[in-house]
Amino acid sequence: MVKFMLKCFVLVSILLFGVLIGMQQANQGMLKMKGYNDPELSGAFSVENEQTGELEASILGSTVTSQDLQKKQEQLEQIEAFNFFSQIGKKFAGVVSDGASSLMTYLSNLINGILE
Structure with missing residues (x-):
């Protein structure tokens, strides 16, 4: 059962990563077809260095930082799921x-x- 769940998790992760790469390629293709850089067309994902030295990731237009992930983890720990x-x-x-x-x-x- 553990092997099956691990295989499913790896397969879903690979497929999700493939979808993100496909969205990025489609964005680049749209930019090439348009002929100029439109600031409204953002990439599917991007990683940037901040001035403080931390990395900031942007997935589908929403920024994800380590503080956001820590807050979400704390919220999940506080919620007693039923x-x-x-x-x-x-x-x-x-x-x-x-x-x-x-x-x-x-x-x-x-x-x-x-x-x-």
Whole structure:
């Protein structure tokens, strides 16, 4: 299961990276076709050095900094996520497990009673 999830994650990452590269190539093609540099046409992604020495990334026009990522991580840690379907699945799995266990116990007692 872990190998499958790892393969899926790698495949999705590669595909996402390919989409970003394709968007960048399309932007460059539009600039070449237009013949002049239009400031409204920004690239799909760009990385720039700030004066403070930090890197600033821009993906699809929105800037991403390390402070933004830290704030989002803190927000995710503070939120106690409750997944309704996950809780229902856990309860259903417990009921099925208990039912299968009691059925096996009943059948083993029945077989032992017949054999004695």
